[in-house]
Amino acid sequence: MQSLEEWLAHQERVHPKAIDLGLERLRRVLERLHWQRPSVPVITIAGTNGKGSVAAYCTAMLEAAGCQVGTFTSPHLRDYRERIRVNGAVVGAAALVEAFERIETARLGTAGAGGEGTAGAGGAISLTFFEYNALAALLVFEAATLDAWVLEIGMGGRLDAVNVVDPTVAVVVSIGFDHQEFLGSTLEDIAREKAGVFRRGRPAVLGSYEMPPQLEACARAVGARLKRLGREFDVTRLGERWSYRGTRWSLPDLPLPALRGDAQLCNAATAIAAVEELAPRIEMSAASVALGLEAVRLAARFEVIRTSGPTWILDVAHNPAAAAVLERNLRSLPVAGKTLAVCGILADKDAAGVAAALADSIDEWWLAATGGARGTSAAELAARIAPVTAATIHTARDVAAACASALAAARAQDRIVVLGSFHTVGPAIEWLEAHGLIPRETLHEYTGPQRRKLSNTDS
Numbered sequence: 095m096q097s098l099e100e101w102l103a104h105q106e107r108v109h110p111k112a113i114d115l116g117l118e119r120l121r122r123v124l125e126r127l128h129w130q131r132p133s134v135p136v137i138t139i140a141g142t143n144g145k146g147s148v149a150a151y152c153t154a155m156l157e158a159a160g161c162q163v164g165t166f167t168s169p170h171l172r173d174y175r176e177r178i179r180v181n182g183a184v185v186g187a188a189a190l191v192e193a194f195e196r197i198e199t200a201r202l203g204t205a206g207a208g209g210e211g212t213a214g215a216g217g218a219i220s221l222t223f224f225e226y227n228a229l230a231a232l233l234v235f236e237a238a239t240l241d242a243w244v245l246e247i248g249m250g251g252r253l254d255a256v257n258v259v260d261p262t263v264a265v266v267v268s269i270g271f272d273h274q275e276f277l278g279s280t281l282e283d284i285a286r287e288k289a290g291v292f293r294r295g296r297p298a299v300l301g302s303y304e305m306p307p308q309l310e311a312c313a314r315a316v317g318a319r320l321k322r323l324g325r326e327f328d329v330t331r332l333g334e335r336w337s338y339r340g341t342r343w344s345l346p347d348l349p350l351p352a353l354r355g356d357a358q359l360c361n362a363a364t365a366i367a368a369v370e371e372l373a374p375r376i377e378m379s380a381a382s383v384a385l386g387l388e389a390v391r392l393a394a395r396f397e398v399i400r401t402s403g404p405t406w407i408l409d410v411a412h413n414p415a416a417a418a419v420l421e422r423n424l425r426s427l428p429v430a431g432k433t434l435a436v437c438g439i440l441a442d443k444d445a446a447g448v449a450a451a452l453a454d455s456i457d458e459w460w461l462a463a464t465g466g467a468r469g470t471s472a473a474e475l476a477a478r479i480a481p482v483t484a485a486t487i488h489t490a491r492d493v494a495a496a497c498a499s500a501l502a503a504a505r506a507q508d509r510i511v512v513l514g515s516f517h518t519v520g521p522a523i524e525w526l527e528a529h530g531l532i533p534r535e536t537l538h539e540y541t542g543p544q545r546r547k548l549s550n551t552d553s
Contacts, residue, residue, distance in 0.1 A: 098187045101194045102174060102223075109222045112467060115253035115276060119219050123229060124258065126200040134240055135372045136259055140247040140288045141267030143416045144301065144361050147353055147395055148267050149246045151365030155386030156242050157182060159378040164235035166256065167246040168227065171393055171410075171520040173537065178231045180238050183540035185230075189237075193230040197221070224248055228255035238540075242376060250277045252290020263371045264291040264318070266309060267301040267364060270415035271444065285309040292318040297371045299327075301364030327367040329359050338363055338383075342370045345380050351387045355396040355423045362387055394512075394519045396423045401531050404504040405429070407511045410519050412439060414447030420513060424455045431507035436496045438462040438518035441470040448514065449479035456511070458503070459487045462496040464517050472496075493521035 096104070106112075137152050139145045146167055153165045162181055170176040175184040201219040221229070228248070235243055245261070247254045250273065266288050269281055277287045285305070289312030292298045298318035300309060305322075313320050321327060327340040336359055338345040343366070351362040366383060369376075399406040411420040424433065435456045439445040441464075449459075459479070461472040472489035480487060490496035493512075500510050512522040526532045 096191065098174070098191055101191060105194075105221070105223045105226045109220045109225075112222065113224075113249070113276060114222050115250065117253060117255070117258050119221055120225055120229060120255055120258045122216065122219050123197065123200050123221065124232070126203070127196060127233070129232060130236065132235070132240075132243055132259065134242055135262040135375055136243045136245060137263045137265065137368050137372075138245045138247065138256060138259065138261035138291050139265045139267065139368075140251040140254075140291045141265070141301065142270035142272050142284070142288075142413065143419070144267035144357060144364075145246045147358065147361040147392060148265060148301065148365045148368070149244050150353070150390050150392040151351065151362050151386065152244045152369055153179075153182075154390040155365065155369050155378065155383055156244070156376070158385040158389060159376065159382040161241040161376060162239060163242050163244060164231070164238060164240045165244045165246075166228070166231040166235075168224070168248050169516045171516055172523060172535075175537070175539070177227060178234055180234065180240070180540040183538040185234050186539045186541045189234055189540070190230055193233040194226065196233060197226060197229050222255075225255050228258070232259070242372065247288075247291065249273055250284075250287040250290070252287050254290075257291055260293055261291060261296065263297045263299060263368045264293060265299040265301060265364060265368050266291070266305075267361065268415065269302070269306055269309065270413060271447075272413040272415075275442070281306045282308040286312055289313060289316075292316050294318065297321050297368070299364060299367045299371075301360060301367075303360075321367055321371070323360060323364065323367075327363060329363040331359060338366050340367055340370050342373060343380075343383075345383060349384055349388050352390050353392055353395055354398060355419065356426060357419050393523070394516075396420065398427070399526070399532055403501070403506050404431075404434075405509040406526065406531070407509060408519050408522065409511065409513045410516050411448070411513050412443055412515050414444055414451050417448040417451035417513070420511075421452050421455050424452075424511070429507070429509045431505055431509070432457040434458045434460065434500045434504055434508060434510045436460045436462065436493065436500050436510060436512045436518070436522060437475070437514040438464040438472075438493055438496075439470070439475055439514040440464055440468040440517065441474070442468055443515070445475055445478040445514075446482050450482040452513075453483050453485070456483070456485050458485055458500075459483070460496040460500045461487060461489050462493040462518060463491060464515060466517070469517075493518055494525045497522055497525045
């Protein structure tokens with residue numbers, strides 16, 4: 095049996111393209127696997143930004159109500175297993191390897207894929223790295239005894255691998271510029287792609303006050319039931335409490351969500367709007383909603399870490415819209431000293447747009463190289479952002495070096511913001527752990543009905 099690491103390395107070599115949107119390959123493999131579509135409710139979440147937060151709220155509220163929940167998100171910060179969670183625990187390495195073995199047998203068209211050995215019709219099917227990931231999640235969730243699935247779209251919606259599953263409720267959190275080479279060059283084009291998650295007769299939850307009109311037009315064209323923030327559901331903040339008004343529920347006295355930032359009330363309300371549509375199959379009390387809002391945890395979404403030295407803020411903002419939200423959050427949390435940034439951004443992202451959105455908030459930049467096929471050097475990143483910022487720019491060989499240099503330059507009253515990519519924030523968390531600035535995380539691995547603790551050194 096190959097190890098999980100060997101399987102992941104293999105999957106990066108199978109398909110000629112890293113990103114190749116489309117559902118036909120997955121459908122053929124699922125047919126060979128004799129996969130059964132879920133009989134439990136499914137919430138599918140698309141959007142340029144905010145998907146991870148809405149998925150976390152949905153999961154936390156459902157778990158607070160006593161539901162067994164499977165959650166699929168991407169990408170991961172540090173450990174691939176973070177992408178697939180069952181009952182709050184990451185999927186076990188052994189379960190992932192077993193799923194990958196089944197997928198490989200099916201895609202190659204060899205006997206034993208889950209049927210009677212007739213899988214070979216049609217020959218081998220090439221899969222992308224993300225398609226293996228999505229298929230593994232479906233197999234893991236199928237094998238578990240669950241009450242609901244929460245699925246985060248990876249890119250776009252219409253042709254994303256996750257969209258092979260028909261959702262009970264489809265959510266589009268936001269529309270902004272990202273992945274234009276795949277989704278289109280205008281907001282209208284991007285909206286059409288993300289609207290591909292909508293289904294006839296089922297709720298289409300729109301989680302922003304301002305959406306391109308094309309999104310609503312697509313929902314109406316497919317016959318989905320529109321549910322819009324500011325129309326069919328809304329929020330009202332009342333000091334340190336807030337209220338939700340929806341189509342089924344009126345919740346007048348809710349605690350502020352555990353996740354920080356000015357966008358999180360809208361994200362939390364969007365999650366409530368999705369979850370309330372699962373009734374009567376899943377009933378939930380106001381107490382469960384409140385408990386979920388307070389219990390939700392999601393790393394690196396304006397995550398503030400207080401230390402004896404400078405404050406650290408971790409945020410995976412990697413496009414201009416997310417950077418604009420980060421900038422508003424920074425302004426709402428004043429600091430006595432300077433704001434220093436540790437930043438690494440992939441080559442295919444709008445680095446200049448990210449830097450421009452933060453130009454008024456960042457006093458100095460420490461830029462780090464990012465690896466992989468989509469990576470860029472610190473020098474290249476510096477050349478891209480220099481025209482849009484007057485702040486001093488430093489370069490470093492990697493994230494660890496950038497963190498160390500920023501900390502050495504910072505005073506106790508300063509803050510250090512780590513941003514730009516999951517590929518930047520993940521290594522930064524490891525560096526902070528290694529230097530005793532935050533406690534080491536302990537993963538909990540799902541191994542079936544029982545859970546066991548798993549340290550980060552386990553395989």
